Amino acid sequence: METIEVNGQPPHNKEPLVLIIGKMDGVHLGHQSLLREAERLASAEDKIAVYGFSDHPKWVLKGDEEFKYMLSKEEDKQRRLEGFGVDRYYHVHFTKEYAKTSPEEFVLEHLSRLNVRHIVVGEDFRFGKGRGSDAEGLAELCTQIGAEVSIVPGVMLNGAKVSSTDIRTHVKEGRMEAAQAMLGRPFELTGIVEKGEQLGRELGFPTLNMGDIEDYVNVKPAVYLGLVKIVQDAPEYYYTLISAGYRPTVNGDSYKVEAYLLDFSGDLYNRKVSVQFLRHLRDEVNFDGMDALVEQMNQDEREARSILGL
Numbered sequence: 001m002e003t004i005e006v007n008g009q010p011p012h013n014k015e016p017l018v019l020i021i022g023k024m025d026g027v028h029l030g031h032q033s034l035l036r037e038a039e040r041l042a043s044a045e046d047k048i049a050v051y052g053f054s055d056h057p058k059w060v061l062k063g064d065e066e067f068k069y070m071l072s073k074e075e076d077k078q079r080r081l082e083g084f085g086v087d088r089y090y091h092v093h094f095t096k097e098y099a100k101t102s103p104e105e106f107v108l109e110h111l112s113r114l115n116v117r118h119i120v121v122g123e124d125f126r127f128g129k130g131r132g133s134d135a136e137g138l139a140e141l142c143t144q145i146g147a148e149v150s151i152v153p154g155v156m157l158n159g160a161k162v163s164s165t166d167i168r169t170h171v172k173e174g175r176m177e178a179a180q181a182m183l184g185r186p187f188e189l190t191g192i193v194e195k196g197e198q199l200g201r202e203l204g205f206p207t208l209n210m211g212d213i214e215d216y217v218n219v220k221p222a223v224y225l226g227l228v229k230i231v232q233d234a235p236e237y238y239y240t241l242i243s244a245g246y247r248p249t250v251n252g253d254s255y256k257v258e259a260y261l262l263d264f265s266g267d268l269y270n271r272k273v274s275v276q277f278l279r280h281l282r283d284e285v286n287f288d289g290m291d292a293l294v295e296q297m298n299q300d301e302r303e304a305r306s307i308l309g310l
């Protein structure tokens, strides 16, 4: 997949495109439905492209911290889109300046350069200065550039539309099954293993410490059952106990995500790994001393093995 960085107007393009527009945080079931629609519309000579925005407009424009942290890092999003058959990704850098683009300018001066045959958006799509226009407005303007617009209904789950905002809330509140239902896969953090305080192995529970995860929403402080994928040519998976939080028992001072892999021994420092969250087991506890913590970690492991049939 080709990635093109866009600041303002995109570069001219000649190849016919089917273009999906959206922020695509998480590439959840709703986004996947847009991707399927694009695939259905694309004929053999069309390329499928995504016009994706980051950072989140509410963070850029209002400084609303809730929208600073996302379900996917840029690299995750791009890898997933590629997996869904996207040929080209326009990474649009959303800035205060960019936000001034009017709906007319967006269509007649930006999209007009792309030779777009067909555009696919969700039904609640809004665009242009002050979120001034919507999917219907897009369709109307696009008649001037010869592009058709398909408006795809949201994917419903128990009567509510699947949305990145709701998934972020689930993750922040530790509801990993609900997040998984909306994503179509477990919620996952990808990062690089860092050195910690080297206490874990002394306790009998070595834990890899996740680095490079600052862009993600913080999972609720708690212990989870999950998986670690060791990213390499032939990836390896391990069932895992994940501890996310502030580690009050050892006077931890900052939020960390750590993972104790079941039936693994070896060195993972500086390796790229993904941690996938399957289910919440219990909240984080401030134990009175190490013995109580270790006893509980043993109990957590027994519970995990029992759930997994290990």
Ligand SMILES: Cc1cc2nc3c(=O)[nH]c(=O)nc-3n(C[C@H](O)[C@H](O)[C@H](O)COP(=O)(O)O)c2cc1C
Pocket: 196, 197, 198, 199, 200, 201, 205, 206, 207, 208, 209, 223, 241, 242, 243, 246, 247, 248, 249, 250, 258, 259, 260, 283, 284, 285, 286, 287, 293, 297, 300
């Ligand atoms: C299964 C498991 C459960 C944990 N539960 C807690 C907990 O309830 N409270 C807490 O303060 N720390 C908890 N921790 C975090 C430990 O305090 C931490 O792993 C230990 O301090 C080792 O840190 P290190 O990797 O920096 O050496 C847990 C860790 C694991 C692996």
Ligand SMILES: Nc1ncnc2c1ncn2[C@@H]1O[C@H](COP(=O)(O)OP(=O)(O)O)[C@@H](O)[C@H]1O
Pocket: 193, 194, 195, 196, 197, 198, 199, 200, 201, 202, 205, 206, 207, 208, 209, 259, 260, 261, 262, 263, 264, 265, 266, 267, 268, 269
């Ligand atoms: N079963 C395991 N689960 C997680 N990490 C393991 C395991 N076995 C060995 N390791 C290695 O040990 C390191 C964690 O040991 P630990 O004493 O907790 O040190 P640190 O505080 O630096 O994370 C991991 O980064 C990894 O390289």
